[in-house]
Amino acid sequence: MEVHKPKFVKGFIAEILVIVIGISLAVTAEHIVEIYQHHKEESGVIKRMVIELQRDSSDLVYNLKYHQKALDADSLLTKWSRKEIELPQDSIVIYASSSMVFTFFASSTAEIDALKGSGKLYLIQDHELLSSILKHYDRYDDFKLSTDLTMRISHRLGDMYSDNAGLDTHLSEIQNLEKLYAYNARELEKNLRGNKRFENLLQEKRVMDAFVIQQTKGALKRIKKIIEKLNNQH
Numbered sequence: 031m032e033v034h035k036p037k038f039v040k041g042f043i044a045e046i047l048v049i050v051i052g053i054s055l056a057v058t059a060e061h062i063v064e065i066y067q068h069h070k071e072e073s074g075v076i077k078r079m080v081i082e083l084q085r086d087s088s089d090l091v092y093n094l095k096y097h098q099k100a101l102d103a104d105s106l107l108t109k110w111s112r113k114e115i116e117l118p119q120d121s122i123v124i125y126a127s128s129s130m131v132f133t134f135f136a137s138s139t140a141e142i143d144a145l146k147g148s149g150k151l152y153l154i155q156d157h158e159l160l161s162s163i164l165k166h167y168d169r170y171d172d173f174k175l176s177t178d179l180t181m182r183i184s185h186r187l188g189d190m191y192s193d194n195a196g197l198d199t200h201l202s203e204i205q206n207l208e209k210l211y212a213y214n215a216r217e218l219e220k221n222l223r224g225n226k227r228f229e230n231l232l233q234e235k236r237v238m239d240a241f242v243i244q245q246t247k248g249a250l251k252r253i254k255k256i257i258e259k260l261n262n263q264h
Contacts, residue, residue: 075150106121
């Protein structure tokens with residue numbers, strides 16, 4: 031004799047299966063949405079961080095250019111003061127102005143600060159990369175220290191130039207730092223050539239400019255590597 035299951039049992043089992051499948055699909059769909067949103071958020075963070083780092087790179091390249099000019103000016107003026115070389119008067123004026131140059135590194139840290147503040151550093155899933163990024167941003171504090179020191183020496187140089195030579199013009203070419211301060215070349219030669227205090231101050235500035243140049247080149251290399259790794263995260 032064949033026993034048939036009641037129809038309501040079959041219907042109940044079918045309903046259970048529908049509910050289970052529906053819940054599974056909903057959970058899967060929710061998970062897919064979360065993955066998509068997480069990926070979208072991570073992608074946005076990476077893009078913004080790359081843009082900020084590229085901006086920092088441009089600023090560092092700009093600073094490097096002027097610190098190199100200042101370093102060259104420091105060296106040439108030192109040799110000129112020691113009478114190891116002769117310089118045309120126009121060149122003396124240009125180098126005197128360049129020797130006072132110091133630049134500020136205007137670092138961009140909004141994105142990393144936002145990630146720290148919101149507790150979303152986990153969006154950068156490569157832990158080695160995240161460590162490199164954090165260490166890189168920590169090194170930005172070094173630029174403030176070196177800038178402050180260079181600025182003090184630059185002010186001392188500026189005071190020395192002002193005390194020993196008049197300005198023929200003021201801010202003659204604001205976009206051309208080499209001609210920013212047009213000191214009287216004859217007075218500079220008469221009052222500063224052979225001046226030991228002047229030479230020592232130039233050497234202090236030279237050491238700081240060389241340090242900033244090394245510091246800047248190191249930061250540029252780090253940024254290049256970090257950007258390459260961030261782009262590979264897409």
